[in-house]
Amino acid sequence: MYAFTYQRPATLADAVKLVASGARPLAGGQTLLASMKLRLSAPEQLADLSGVAELSGIRKSGNTLTIGAMSRHREVAGNADVKAAFPALAWLADHIGDRQVRAMGTIGGSVANNDPAACYPSAVLASGATIITTQREIAADDFFQGLFATALNEGELITAISFPIPKRAAYEKLRQKASNFPLVGVFVAQFDEGVRVAVTGAGNGVFRHAGLEQALSQHFTPESAASVKIHADDLNSDLHASVAYRANLIGVLTQRAVAKALG
């Protein structure tokens, strides 16, 4: 065991101060703590955000659902407002990782980490959500910047994520059986202005698929999704799946997601 300082601030102002002085923010710890146990990360100071009341809570107001950054996956999955207004998001939260991950992992932690195969970033990007931080509000389209990279500045903390509620939406994924991360996940969200499709697990970070969005904005049917050619350029291959396999999965999962959204 190596020594580090652990602090648990009670207010957002104290948390921001600690992080500004060099502490690593700790949300649900589902990535950071595992990395520390493996000695792949060795922060000297941790600021545990779980005691900060301003970061919790789920509110629905009008057509917007605002979810506090420290909301655990289990809370989002079981929240009555989320289930009623945005069931696709509740389903996604209810199917992240395993029971232990859902009990500890948080939406803010997942989005700030931006793992290229995390589930939440696909919902945030497909919904055109807004990431609210201690410094500003960031549109999802500007937030995700590839492998573990986001628009967040040093010391900037996510406080909440605000989702416009889509008319219809669904998330479909194929799990990699050992890690439970999606091999590919597709989130489809239909709004009056059109359809947004975000893909996780397949590339170097979550991305929108223009071809699928265009086709589904015209005809929101699985057949319409099936007619789109998915290019394999820029997708990832690893020992679990080739580029061609991932490209095919994007098409298949989008068709399933559309069918599911149509009920």
Added chain:
Amino acid sequence: MEMLGIRKLEITQQQAWDALNDPQVLKACIPGCDKFEPIGENQYSVGLAFKVGPVSAKFSGKVTLSDVQAPLRYTLTFEGQGGVAGFAKGLSNVELKPAADGAEGCEIHYSVQAQVGGKIAQIGQRLIDGAAKSTADDFFKRFEAQMQRR
């Protein structure tokens, strides 16, 4: 892990060659590199802090250039130790060619074959391709910025 790429550079082939043989340029362009010092003919001692997402590791190692044909090509062999994180080794073939369409500038063709071992390989398998691609993109972004400054 294998990676192939071609980049168009807005400088002459000789300028590109000089830059690719300048330890100062390489140090400034390799993400996280804090040391790139000659220790013999075509041999360099290299230190770099690798950071991707939650993982951060300091690697120290050696880079050797072989099959050097100025201003056309070289083979770069590297091996490094990252403490508990593991190790990395591999080689990269770098080739410079005149721009394909007879335009100004030149092209750099590169291939990388790398092996990683230890904990990084065990837990990071699904991330290695992506991290390699990001690192290459970052390298050329910095390289282009360096060249423009000249």
